[in-house]
Amino acid sequence: MTADSRTLTHSRVLRIALPIVLSNATIPLLGAVDTGVIGQMGDAAAIGAVGIGAIILTAFYWVFGFLRMGTTGLASQAYGAGHKAEVAALLSRALLIGGTAGLALIALQIPLFHAGFYVSPASPEVESLARDYLSIRIWSAPAAIATFGINGWLIAQERTRSVLMIQLWTNGLNVILSVTFVLGLGWGIPGVAFATFLAEWAGFALGLYLCRAAFRGTAWRDTARVFDRARLGNMATVNGDILIRSVLLEAIFVSFLFWGAGLGDVQLAANQILLQFLNITAYALDGFAFAAEALVGQAVGARARPALRRAAILSSLWGVGVSALLALAFLAFGGAIIDTMTTAPNVQDAARSYLPWMVLAPLLGIAAWMLDGIFIGATRTRDMRNMMAVSAGIYFLIALPLMSLFGNHGLWMAMLISFVVRGITLGLRYPSLERTAG
Numbered sequence: 386m387t388a389d390s391r392t393l394t395h396s397r398v399l400r401i402a403l404p405i406v407l408s409n410a411t412i413p414l415l416g417a418v419d420t421g422v423i424g425q426m427g428d429a430a431a432i433g434a435v436g437i438g439a440i441i442l443t444a445f446y447w448v449f450g451f452l453r454m455g456t457t458g459l460a461s462q463a464y465g466a467g468h469k470a471e472v473a474a475l476l477s478r479a480l481l482i483g484g485t486a487g488l489a490l491i492a493l494q495i496p497l498f499h500a501g502f503y504v505s506p507a508s509p510e511v512e513s514l515a516r517d518y519l520s521i522r523i524w525s526a527p528a529a530i531a532t533f534g535i536n537g538w539l540i541a542q543e544r545t546r547s548v549l550m551i552q553l554w555t556n557g558l559n560v561i562l563s564v565t566f567v568l569g570l571g572w573g574i575p576g577v578a579f580a581t582f583l584a585e586w587a588g589f590a591l592g593l594y595l596c597r598a599a600f601r602g603t604a605w606r607d608t609a610r611v612f613d614r615a616r617l618g619n620m621a622t623v624n625g626d627i628l629i630r631s632v633l634l635e636a637i638f639v640s641f642l643f644w645g646a647g648l649g650d651v652q653l654a655a656n657q658i659l660l661q662f663l664n665i666t667a668y669a670l671d672g673f674a675f676a677a678e679a680l681v682g683q684a685v686g687a688r689a690r691p692a693l694r695r696a697a698i699l700s701s702l703w704g705v706g707v708s709a710l711l712a713l714a715f716l717a718f719g720g721a722i723i724d725t726m727t728t729a730p731n732v733q734d735a736a737r738s739y740l741p742w743m744v745l746a747p748l749l750g751i752a753a754w755m756l757d758g759i760f761i762g763a764t765r766t767r768d769m770r771n772m773m774a775v776s777a778g779i780y781f782l783i784a785l786p787l788m789s790l791f792g793n794h795g796l797w798m799a800m801l802i803s804f805v806v807r808g809i810t811l812g813l814r815y816p817s818l819e820r821t822a823g
Contacts, residue, residue: 393680393695397543398703401679402672404549405540409668411556422563423577431574433507434514438578441501441515442522447635449486449530451627452479456537457675458764459620461682464542468686470604472542476596477611478620479534487527494523514574521578528589535592543679545672547595555588626766630773637780641800644788652793655735658726659797662719662743666711666750673704674758681762685822693822697759697815704755708747716744735793742797749801752808760811760818768814776807 423435456479463471490497498519502512532551539547559580566576599605610616638660645656680696715722723736753776760769780803787795 393692393699395699395703398673398676398680398699401540401543401545401676402700402703404545405672405675406669408545408549408552409671411552412668418560419563419577419581422567423574425568430508430510430514433511434518434574435577437505437507437511438515438518438522440505441498442519442526444501445490445497446526446529446533447631448628449483449533450631451624452483452486452530453533453537453540454627454678454761455620455624455764455766456534457541457678458623458682458761458766460538460541461679461762462686462764465683465686466688470602470607470610471616472538473599473602473604474607474610474613474616475620476534476538476599477605478617479538480531481611482624483531483534484527487525487530490526490530491523494520518574518578521575522581525582525585528586532585532589532592535589535596538596539592540675540679541682544595545675547592550595551588551592554591555584558587559584623764623766626770627761630766630770633770633773633777637777637800637803640781640784641796644784645793645796648788648793648796651731651735654727654729654732655739656793656796658723658732658736659739659743661726662715662722663746666708666747667754669707669711670704670747670751670754673700673707674754676700676703677755677758678762681759682764683762685763688822690819690822693763693819696762697755700758701751701755704751708751711747712744715740715747719743739793739797742794742801745801746804750804750808752812753804756808756811756815759815763818763822765814765818768811768818772807772810772814775810776803779803779806 419435419439423431456475460472460475463475498516502515506512507515536548536551539545562580562583563577566572566580570576572579604610642653642656646653677697677700680700681693684690684693684696719740720737723733723740727733727736757769760766780799783802784796784799787799789795791798
């Protein structure tokens with residue numbers, strides 16, 4: 386494998402990016418189907434239980450999102466360097482980390498669930514039902530987290546169609562089983578939980594099948610290589626930096642919701658709706674950021690600086706184009722989107738008044754999104770961690786003063802400023818990334 390810059394084309398970027406965009410599009414659909422299926426029971430407590438249970442588990446799984454990103458960066462570099470044995474060994478390490486993390490969640494489920502309900506309190510009835518749901522779903526944690534590593538490994542080799550297959554298989558099976566267990570067999574909340582449990586293990590099994598070429602050799606079970614202290618230490622450093630970076634990013638969003646809630650129920654509801662615009666933006670741009678991760682990582686592994694620069698430019702050009710289209714779409718159709726999300730006139734009016742920030746968000750955030758992908762591919766995770774710390778620090782410094790001056794507009798202003806700061810600071814570190822690549 387050589388990372389020749391002449392082979393990096395727009396069509397290659399799109400082949401990587403579009404399956405991820407399609408894969409992301411199925412994520413909201415799954416939640417909607419689960420809610421709709423359990424809603425047929427006519428029990429508000431059951432709907433709330435599934436909702437809060439899913440949120441708690443998603444929060445626990447989110448902590449291990451570093452496994453996807455770190456695996457992509459390391460595996461893409463090994464792939465670009467032509468180190469096939471190390472590519473296979475990285476898959477084994479990712480599977481071991483994911484499986485161990487899942488087993489740890491199972492072992493610690495009682496205190497973790499207690500903490501989850503402490504942070505997200507619910508009525509006794511809802512909490513009891515949610516615990517029933519969680520006590521079943523937690524047993525697929527090893528599969529769910531290990532699949533993060535599988536996805537990262539596949540993305541590193543530009544096999545995003547395989548990632549799409551895993552997502553479609555998992556989500557499709559989940560929908561079919563949910564309908565069968567709940568509406569057909571009348572299993573209620575346990576039925577929804579069992580459906581997801583089985584679907585996540587089935588998705589993991591498909592992922593292993595799609596990675597079967599790695600298991601044909603011996604490198605994947607070469608314990609000396611898999612457990613090499615230096616390589617494990619490097620993987621731990623990369624994943625640790627990404628984890629800290631992600632925690633800081635989550636702190637921004639959690640504080641945003643907390644401070645927004647202090648402005649009143651209407652402002653809180655409006656912010657919840659507008660955050661969906663940010664989710665849409667992230668889902669649409671993820672594909673191009675992932676393309677940057679894979680192509681930049683391969684170029685770094687091949688020590689091909691021209692290929693690195695071309696990969697960064699091509700993927701970013703598509704990212705900029707998509708962000709501009711999103712901004713135009715939000716400008717033209719944002720009001721209609723808000724109206725479909727809520728029928729409350731006061732919430733509609735409030736959300737519309739803050740819609741200009743959503744129009745600006747893709748344009749002001751594109752540099753941060755794309756540079757994240759570039760730096761992940763280069764495994765310059767220390768820079769990612771440090772620049773996120775800078776942007777988070779500025780956000781926390783300015784958010785409350787801006788809120789006191791401009792209310793909720795000030796809160797959104799602080800959020801977007803944090804995006805801009807992250808993009809600028811990472812951009813300033815990019816020349817160093819290029820210098821060390823060749």
